[in-house]
Amino acid sequence: MLEITSPIQLLDAYEETKSLLDLRSGKRGGPQERMILVCGGTGCQASESKQIVHEFKRLIKENGMDERISASISGCFGFCEKGPIIKIYPENVFYVSVKVADVPEIFDSHILNGEKVRRLLYEDPKLKQKIESADDISFYKLQQRVALRNCGLINPEKIEEYLATGGYQSLAKVVGGMSPKEVIEEMKKSGLRGRGGAGFSTGRKWEYASKSTSEEKFIICNADEGDPGAFMDRSIMEGDSHSVLEGMAIAGYAIGATQGYVYIRAEYPLAVSRLQIAIDQARAAGLLGKNILGSGFNFDISIRLGAGAFVCGEETALIHSLQGLRGEPGTKPPFPAESGLWGKPTSVNNVETLANVPVVYQKGADWFSSIGTETSKGTKVFALAGKINNVGLVEVPMGTTLREIIYDIGGGIKGGAKFKAAQTGGPSGGCIPEQYLDTPIDYESLSAIGSMMGSGGMIIMSDQDCMVNLARFYLEFIVEESCGRCAPCRIGNKRMFEILTNITEGRGTAMDLHELRSLAETIMDTSLCGLGQTAPNPVLSTMKYFMAEYEAHVFEKHCPAGTCQKLMHYEIIAEKCIGCTSCARGCPVGCISGSVKQVHLIDQARCIKCGACLSRCKFAAVSRN
Amino acid sequence: MKKTLKHCESYQEHSKQFQELGEYLDSLQIDQRNPRRKDTLIMTLHRAQMIFGYLPEEVQLFIADRYGISHADVSGVISFYNFFTVTPKGKIQVNVCLGTACYVNGADQILAEFERILEIKAGQVSADGKFSIESLRCVGACGLAPVVTINSKVYGKVKVSQVREIIERFLTEDLEVEEVSHA
Ligand SMILES: Cc1cc2nc3c(=O)[nH]c(=O)nc-3n(C[C@H](O)[C@H](O)[C@H](O)COP(=O)(O)O)c2cc1C
Ligand code: SF4
Ligand code: SF4
Ligand code: SF4
Ligand code: FES
Numbered sequence: 001m002l003e004i005t006s007p008i009q010l011l012d013a014y015e016e017t018k019s020l021l022d023l024r025s026g027k028r029g030g031p032q033e034r035m036i037l038v039c040g041g042t043g044c045q046a047s048e049s050k051q052i053v054h055e056f057k058r059l060i061k062e063n064g065m066d067e068r069i070s071a072s073i074s075g076c077f078g079f080c081e082k083g084p085i086i087k088i089y090p091e092n093v094f095y096v097s098v099k100v101a102d103v104p105e106i107f108d109s110h111i112l113n114g115e116k117v118r119r120l121l122y123e124d125p126k127l128k129q130k131i132e133s134a135d136d137i138s139f140y141k142l143q144q145r146v147a148l149r150n151c152g153l154i155n156p157e158k159i160e161e162y163l164a165t166g167g168y169q170s171l172a173k174v175v176g177g178m179s180p181k182e183v184i185e186e187m188k189k190s191g192l193r194g195r196g197g198a199g200f201s202t203g204r205k206w207e208y209a210s211k212s213t214s215e216e217k218f219i220i221c222n223a224d225e226g227d228p229g230a231f232m233d234r235s236i237m238e239g240d241s242h243s244v245l246e247g248m249a250i251a252g253y254a255i256g257a258t259q260g261y262v263y264i265r266a267e268y269p270l271a272v273s274r275l276q277i278a279i280d281q282a283r284a285a286g287l288l289g290k291n292i293l294g295s296g297f298n299f300d301i302s303i304r305l306g307a308g309a310f311v312c313g314e315e316t317a318l319i320h321s322l323q324g325l326r327g328e329p330g331t332k333p334p335f336p337a338e339s340g341l342w343g344k345p346t347s348v349n350n351v352e353t354l355a356n357v358p359v360v361y362q363k364g365a366d367w368f369s370s371i372g373t374e375t376s377k378g379t380k381v382f383a384l385a386g387k388i389n390n391v392g393l394v395e396v397p398m399g400t401t402l403r404e405i406i407y408d409i410g411g412g413i414k415g416g417a418k419f420k421a422a423q424t425g426g427p428s429g430g431c432i433p434e435q436y437l438d439t440p441i442d443y444e445s446l447s448a449i450g451s452m453m454g455s456g457g458m459i460i461m462s463d464q465d466c467m468v469n470l471a472r473f474y475l476e477f478i479v480e481e482s483c484g485r486c487a488p489c490r491i492g493n494k495r496m497f498e499i500l501t502n503i504t505e506g507r508g509t510a511m512d513l514h515e516l517r518s519l520a521e522t523i524m525d526t527s528l529c530g531l532g533q534t535a536p537n538p539v540l541s542t543m544k545y546f547m548a549e550y551e552a553h554v555f556e557k558h559c560p561a562g563t564c565q566k567l568m569h570y571e572i573i574a575e576k577c578i579g580c581t582s583c584a585r586g587c588p589v590g591c592i593s594g595s596v597k598q599v600h601l602i603d604q605a606r607c608i609k610c611g612a613c614l615s616r617c618k619f620a621a622v623s624r625n
Numbered sequence: 626m627k628k629t630l631k632h633c634e635s636y637q638e639h640s641k642q643f644q645e646l647g648e649y650l651d652s653l654q655i656d657q658r659n660p661r662r663k664d665t666l667i668m669t670l671h672r673a674q675m676i677f678g679y680l681p682e683e684v685q686l687f688i689a690d691r692y693g694i695s696h697a698d699v700s701g702v703i704s705f706y707n708f709f710t711v712t713p714k715g716k717i718q719v720n721v722c723l724g725t726a727c728y729v730n731g732a733d734q735i736l737a738e739f740e741r742i743l744e745i746k747a748g749q750v751s752a753d754g755k756f757s758i759e760s761l762r763c764v765g766a767c768g769l770a771p772v773v774t775i776n777s778k779v780y781g782k783v784k785v786s787q788v789r790e791i792i793e794r795f796l797t798e799d800l801e802v803e804e805v806s807h808a
Binding site: 042043045080081083225226227228229230231234235266267268271304305306307308309310321322323324325326327328342383385386387391392423426457459461465470473477483 | 661662663664665666667668670671701702705706707708709723724725726727728729730761762763764765766767768769770779781
């Protein structure tokens with residue numbers, strides 16, 4: 001068993017393990033040597049990546065090739081759209097949408113005979129060309145992977161592989177040679193800001209917590225990832241848990257904490273199990289626990305589960321939940337840095353923030369702050385989803401434009417549809433319309449255009465998505481998730497939701513538009529926590545940029561995107577109708593008249609817009625608009 | 626009147642499950658004088674729900690007793706969190722993700738189709754206790770949107786036209802596999 005009790009032993013372990021990655025970094029590899037990595041993230045596991053590894057292992061064994069061929073799972077490669085993905089090193093060949101049944105062919109052709117399986121190679125949709133090496137895929141070319149540096153490169157269940165990347169050496173540097181004050185100064189200098197939403201300086205947060213005097217302090221890793229449609233933090237924990245643990249230990253040293261908690265949502269069972277494996281391994285190796293690396297610094301980490309409440313991502317609510325209470329937010333100040341878990345000074349940091357921490361000490365604050373914009377340093381991971389070709393995880397330097405993310409990395413809009421808006425910041429954020437596609441994104445620029453960085457969810461919408469309905473969707477989410485403690489949030493958002501529902505169902509009035517605005521103001525000004533304070537953002541930003549769409553719903557009772565069911569208008573085209581009666585028999589309210597072989601007619605006054613006639617007509621004689 | 630646990634019928638009937646929960650609680654070494662002992666309460670409730678399938682009153686009382694806290698402390702926490710349920714769910718639990726990525730890819734129509742075929746609404750259990758449907762928010766597999774999970778199996782890129790087939794396939798193939806692996 002690996003035991004590492006001093007910086008020297010850590011270096012020895014590095015020397016011993018680093019060759020593990022040689023094949024993957026192209027440093028070694030006889031023509032016969034191969035390493036097969038299969039994505040083992042939630043998305044790909046759902047599509048049977050476990051069986052794929054299993055099948056490879058079986059074939060390797062059968063052919064007696066254990067010595068030079070290996071197969072293993074890795075964290076998420078980020079290119080979830082095309083999963084399950086496998087990579088073969090040293091050539092760095094990238095196979096997409098692999099099925100268990102494809103494994104024998106890959107094995108025979110590629111592994112045994114050195115012939116790539118062309119049909120499984122990724123095809124560049126623009127060039128219409130098969131791409132042979134992962135390095136040449138445009139999805140990856142413009143990315144800069146800092147927080148995701150090890151995701152998809154190492155086996156997340158083996159601490160040796162993390163050590164081989166130089167893992168835990170930042171911790172050694174910090175506890176072995178720097179004072180907590182120096183650690184904080186370096187962090188401040190790096191310019192790293194919280195990736196969980198608010199974007200507060202991580203160094204300053206640590207400074208406040210370190211200045212609060214107390215016998216006992218805590219580090220909490222916020223792994224609640226509540227924004228629906230975001231999966232950055234999940235992928236980091238599934239693909240590289242140790243970097244988060246190392247970040248937490250460094251944070252602990254900086255502020256003087258000896259205990260850390262990871263608060264993680266229960267919807268992420270795979271991430272929970274990977275984290276637990278990592279904690280157990282780090283503890284067994286002596287990299288967590290008492291007297292870490294002989295420095296006298298003690299630090300341990302435990303996992304605590306959430307239970308499905310979005311508001312628990314808010315730090316004071318999270319702290320209540322961790323104490324076994326209802327997860328209701330508290331008032332700030334006092335901030336957790338003064339009085340947090342059990343009233344003790346606590347630094348709450350997001351998963352991605354913490355994954356960045358070891359890099360700051362490994363490569364230096366100057367290196368880190370050389371990336372990004374004036375106010376926002378480093379990179380940001382976005383979970384790109386919605387109507388986009390390359391759904392997946394994307395990490396780019398701050399200051400990259402939305403256009404680059406959507407078109408160059410994301411491969412453009414699905415099905416060739418037209419871009420309409422990008423939603424960032426989840427239920428607290430807003431929609432960014434086309435005219436801002438060239439905005440270099442950082443914390444400030446996104447706020448300036450009525451959205452926010454948020455935690456990194458980025459949902460792309462096309463002209464087939466209705467903005468009013470999207471606002472309604474977020475409000476519904478907020479109404480379900482409001483903890484109900486304060487009236488403006490509890491009642492105000494409910495009222496906004498009702499108004500939006502009325503508008504999308506054709507009952508909206510001009511007054512409603514005014515009321516939405518004034519409600520939004522009241523809710524933002526008088527709510528206790530960030531959930532309420534930001535809840536109206538999706539409504540305000542869509543009203544700002546897509547007012548014409550609201551007006552079409554209200555005044556013309558028409559949904560331009562064609563998504564609001566109740567505003568649809570069904571008609572039978574007389575020239576096409578052959579009178580088969582199918583629609584009339586399927587209409588739940590019996591509002592279609594006509595007899596056999598006669599043209600049918602819909603009684604508009606009674607039609608409930610259910611769409612049954614449209615799906616039943618085999619002669620395309622029913623139109624909807 | 627305060628109920629005493631030991632005389633509850635269901636306590637006798639489910640003694641094996643209570644024993645399992647009891648052993649888990651033993652391993653936590655709860656010190657009833659420690660004001661911080663509740664930090665494991667949510668973990669315990671997760672475990673209990675895994676064992677019993679839901680959190681009936683007897684289970685809540687059992688847990689309250691072991692922590693040395695009031696029943697109201699336990700039920701207050703349970704009612705706050707969406708994950709916990711005090712009524713049994715179906716043997717086959719269908720979860721339709723209504724997170725943003727799934728929603729913009731038509732998850733609401735997938736949900737409607739499950740509701741139509743199984744003849745129950747989200748949040749309900751079928752009369753025979755076999756099926757239940759829930760909607761949930763993002764399982765983090767947004768690349769596969771729209772996503773549906775049935776018990777522990779994940780289905781991605783689901784189309785309305787596939788829903789019936791998914792249910793039928795689960796009933797014939799996957800359920801058997803599950804039963805075998807649980808046996
Ligand atoms: C309603 C609400 C939900 C939040 N959800 C999360 C979350 O899921 N993950 C997260 O890291 N931060 C979340 N935050 C932000 C946290 O309160 C806190 O600012 C953050 O965890 C601090 O870490 P950072 O400085 O590293 O970003 C949320 C805030 C609010 C108001
Ligand atoms: S703003 Fe909403 S979520 Fe926040 S404390 Fe008030 S009621 Fe609860
Ligand atoms: S949309 Fe529904 S209610 Fe209206 S005519 Fe067609 S079937 Fe009848
Ligand atoms: S189903 Fe189509 S063709 Fe048949 S009666 Fe209706 S509109 Fe006419
Ligand atoms: S939104 Fe459905 S899995 Fe993320």
